[in-house]
Amino acid sequence: MKKKGFVDLFFVFLLLYLFLPILATMFYAFATNWNKTVLPEGLTFKWIATLFQDSRFIEAFGRSVLLSGGAVLLALLFIVPAIFVIVLYFPKYEKWIQAAVVMVYAFPGVILAVGLIRAYAHIGVPMIAAVLGAYVISILPYIYQGTRNSLRNVNARQLLDAAELSGASKAQAFSKVLLPAVYPGLFAGALLSFSVLFGEFVLINLVVGSRFETVQIYLMKKLSTSGHIASSVVFVYLVLMGILTFIISMLTKRSKGAQKV
Amino acid sequence: MSYVVIEGLHKTYGTNAVLANIDMTIEEGEFVTLLGPSGCGKSTILRIIAGLTDPTSGVVKIEGKNMSNIQPKNREVGMVFQSYALFPNMTVKENVAFGLKMKKMNESEIEQKVKDALAIVHLSDKEHAFPHELSGGQQQRVALARALIVRPKVLLLDEPLSALDAQIRKKLQADLRSIQTELGMTMVLVTHDQEEAMAVSDKIFVMNKGIIAQEGTPTEIYTKPESEFVANFIGHYNVFTREELEQMIGKKLSGEREKFAIRPEAIHLKASEGDYRFKGTAKEAMMSGNVIRTVFQVGDRSFAVEQLHERQASLVLGNAYECYVSQEDVVALL
Numbered sequence: 229m230k231k232k233g234f235v236d237l238f239f240v241f242l243l244l245y246l247f248l249p250i251l252a253t254m255f256y257a258f259a260t261n262w263n264k265t266v267l268p269e270g271l272t273f274k275w276i277a278t279l280f281q282d283s284r285f286i287e288a289f290g291r292s293v294l295l296s297g298g299a300v301l302l303a304l305l306f307i308v309p310a311i312f313v314i315v316l317y318f319p320k321y322e323k324w325i326q327a328a329v330v331m332v333y334a335f336p337g338v339i340l341a342v343g344l345i346r347a348y349a350h351i352g353v354p355m356i357a358a359v360l361g362a363y364v365i366s367i368l369p370y371i372y373q374g375t376r377n378s379l380r381n382v383n384a385r386q387l388l389d390a391a392e393l394s395g396a397s398k399a400q401a402f403s404k405v406l407l408p409a410v411y412p413g414l415f416a417g418a419l420l421s422f423s424v425l426f427g428e429f430v431l432i433n434l435v436v437g438s439r440f441e442t443v444q445i446y447l448m449k450k451l452s453t454s455g456h457i458a459s460s461v462v463f464v465y466l467v468l469m470g471i472l473t474f475i476i477s478m479l480t481k482r483s484k485g486a487q488k489v
Numbered sequence: 490m491s492y493v494v495i496e497g498l499h500k501t502y503g504t505n506a507v508l509a510n511i512d513m514t515i516e517e518g519e520f521v522t523l524l525g526p527s528g529c530g531k532s533t534i535l536r537i538i539a540g541l542t543d544p545t546s547g548v549v550k551i552e553g554k555n556m557s558n559i560q561p562k563n564r565e566v567g568m569v570f571q572s573y574a575l576f577p578n579m580t581v582k583e584n585v586a587f588g589l590k591m592k593k594m595n596e597s598e599i600e601q602k603v604k605d606a607l608a609i610v611h612l613s614d615k616e617h618a619f620p621h622e623l624s625g626g627q628q629q630r631v632a633l634a635r636a637l638i639v640r641p642k643v644l645l646l647d648e649p650l651s652a653l654d655a656q657i658r659k660k661l662q663a664d665l666r667s668i669q670t671e672l673g674m675t676m677v678l679v680t681h682d683q684e685e686a687m688a689v690s691d692k693i694f695v696m697n698k699g700i701i702a703q704e705g706t707p708t709e710i711y712t713k714p715e716s717e718f719v720a721n722f723i724g725h726y727n728v729f730t731r732e733e734l735e736q737m738i739g740k741k742l743s744g745e746r747e748k749f750a751i752r753p754e755a756i757h758l759k760a761s762e763g764d765y766r767f768k769g770t771a772k773e774a775m776m777s778g779n780v781i782r783t784v785f786q787v788g789d790r791s792f793a794v795e796q797l798h799e800r801q802a803s804l805v806l807g808n809a810y811e812c813y814v815s816q817e818d819v820v821a822l823l
Contacts, residue, residue, distance in 0.1 A: 382577055389541050390574040390632075392561045395591035395639060405587075408578040 254466070257459035275456040279464070282457075288446040289464075295356075295432070295442065296425035299363035300418050303371050307364070308414065311375045316385055322376075329369045337430035344435050355436045362431055367421035374417020378410035412479040419479075423472045427465075490553055492517035492675055493538070493643055498547030500533055500699075507533050509699045511547070515643075515692075518673045520666065522686040525696035526722070531679045535645045538677065539566050551642055562591075567641035571648040573628045575620040581607070581631050582616040588639035606634040609668060626657040633665075637672070646678040650685065662688050683723050687711065695719050712752075716823050720750040727751045727792040728822070737787055738765040746821035753782065753795035755818035758803070764813040771804045785812065 257275055259268030279285050314321050335343075340362060348358040378384075384406055391401035429444040438445050443465065450458040491514035498511035508530045515521050523531035536542035538549055540561035549556045556564055575584050585606050589599045607613045610630035620628055629649055636644055646665070650658045666689045669676050680686055686693050687707040695702045695710060695718075703710060703719045711724055720726035728750050735742055742749070760766065769785030769792065776782075776798060783794050783804050794812065796803065804810065 383572055383574065386570055386572060386574040387576060389539075389561070390568065390570065390635075391576070391587070392541075393539055393564075393566060393568045394588035394635065395562050396587075397562060400591065405576050405578075409576060 257463040288441040292443040341434035378413025416479040494550040522690040524686040529696040530699040567636035568645040606638040737767040748822040
């Protein structure tokens with residue numbers, strides 16, 4: 229009994245330690261003034277409204293969405309079909325993808341940034357394109373795991389065989405049977421990739437520079453000018469990530485339903 | 490000419506030969522089983538018939554037509570898989586209707602045919618369920634309905650009952666056979682369960698290491714195994730060398746074969762005219778429902794006897810008994 233009480237207390241302290249800074253940041257985004265009191269002196273939507281009236285934030289948000297979304301879209305268009313073909317028809321080549329996945333984790337962001345600048349800065353490739361390419365590669369682990377697990381969960385090869393023997397062409401089997409069966413897993417992988425890229429700071433800052441403002445760079449600049457606005461940026465970011473996480477968990481539940489088949 | 494003809498089928502993966510010179514004929518409306526242990530090549534034959542795997546050499550003909558360059562979707566061959574392979578994003582009704590939709594049949598006709606197919610497999614009340622909401626047995630019935638609805642020329646069944654528990658398996662075996670008889674459909678079943686093969690088949694091909702070890706009706710296969718492999722695989726036969734058996738029965742055997750097989754249930758304790766006689770000591774007994782299997786010891790050799798499980802135990806362990814076997818039940822093996 230005594231032991232259980234200690235564990236509960238430890239757990240409460242751990243939760244406080246983890247969530248207090250986040251809660252405080254969120255409160256600060258809505259606080260009129262919070263300098264000398266334990267709790268905010270009042271609540272206001274002023275900072276959030278100011279943030280959304282700032283065209284620089286809207287532009288930075290748009291750039292982050294475009295850059296992250298674009299990288300995810302490119303990965304879906306080029307990497308996913310390659311993973312489909314390799315997993316379903318040439319599984320012996322999977323080891324090469326796995327090696328590439330490990331390499332993504334092996335390169336620290338700073339080294340990658342220096343490498344990108346040295347490789348592309350002098351041959352006329354726009355640095356933003358180089359970063360976009362690096363983003364596409366950096367989400368390979370999420371896209372690969374999501375796609376491969378979905379294909380395995382639904383026993384994809386057998387689904388294709390069953391569809392073809394029911395009279396479907398290869399294209400029909402792919403579009404009418406396989407894609408709808410694996411899309412929750414694929415979509416979850418894409419959203420996860422998007423949320424990871426949306427929070428990326430190192431590459432974009434080092435390779436393109438802070439003049440190309442994304443949400444993270446905007447946040448860094450605001451940290452030194454207005455704590456309330458910076459907290460509002462974090463709040464918006466957390467809400468967005470919360471929505472993405474909710475969608476991913478819903479989709480994952482759906483994939484698990486399909487897994488029982 | 491036979492309905493399905495397989496000639497000179499070879500399949501190798503690298504240097505590993507999976508099938509070697511398979512010849513097979515199947516008549517229209519016949520229920521044929523490919524029986525053998527895992528890895529003997531039986532599922533590969535099924536996939537080659539379906540067009541899902543290309544043979545290294547050899548020909549498959551259905552209704553006299555060479556299938557070599559015909560895509561799976563155009564072969565008019567259906568298949569039921571061990572893991573069901575139901576489309577997880579579709580309801581039972583949509584799964585069953587899939588083949589007809591691919592044929593661009595009109596909606597009202599599809600509706601009627603789906604209803605009929607689901608009635609055949611006793612799943613009329615499940616048409617709106619998703620596959621993950623069904624039991625294994627129900628999922629396999631849906632897979633069967635999906636394959637049957639397009640009325641394939643040949644229906645291939647790749648260990649469809651292996652993942653199910655014994656009771657449901659027995660029920661589905663009976664259903665499978667009655668559906669096949671009712672529709673007069675040619676079916677090819679792959680299984681490693683000899684009881685299942687005996688229960689449903691018109692003809693059995695026993696396979697071992699990529700070749701056909703023996704073919705025949707279930708009775709022929711069971712009562713006249715041609716090799717030690719078939720004897721052991723099909724019915725737990727007692728297999729003796731010539732020397733062992735001659736020693737046991739105290740007589741010289743005719744012919745030149747060196748190995749002989751005797752079914753456990755062909756050995757009995759009452760003499761009939763012309764029977765071979767031998768003595769053995771009952772060592773251990775194992776009851777499996779309606780049958781008791783008793784192991785006898787003769788010198789350093791043992792043999793098994795199977796008897797119907799009767800109320801009064803007829804054998805006492807440790808006692809010696811006179812055993813008899815009809816000469817016809819001693820099968821000479823190749």
